[in-house]
Amino acid sequence: MKREGNKKCLTYVAIFIVFQIIVITIFALTVMKIKGPKVRFQTVTVNNFNSGNSNSSSFSADLVTKFAVKNTNFGHFKYPNSTVSILYDGQVIGSADVPSQKAKARSTRRTDITISISSDKLTGTTNLLSAINAGVVNLTSESTLKGKVELMKIIKKNKSGKMSCTMSLNLSTKAVENLKCK
16 A cells, blocks of 8 residues: 555656656747847838929938837847938938837837938939939838847846838838838
């Protein structure tokens, strides 16, 4: 009778150990897997749009953006000041600062950022006049956020999120169209 009790106790201990191994494995594969944040423009609107006459190859505007940092981790992502740039034909025509902030665990941090763009910053671009005459100027945006993901105030890991968006500035409607971010 005593042997049966010992076998039963050992069986329960073995089941408990197997259960604990399964729980720890699931925890390690899901919660402890740290990824970089997803950085995107959610919306872009145009304010204060100015362009020269029909023979001029210049324009300026303020792009009001909803800059989103999506943190998919179970710990918060804290990042220092960074920069977002708007480019035409590979040349920077405007940039703005992204303030340092913290994206909470499994949430999206949205920030309004205004970027002043001007084609006067371009050097040697011959395609701009034809793009202005066509009524659509294709722009790209780039930004990299480097920061730390902190899990349970114990584990800290450096991660970064990179944004690359394309958009078309329609000069007749003075609006941004075809916003696509990777």
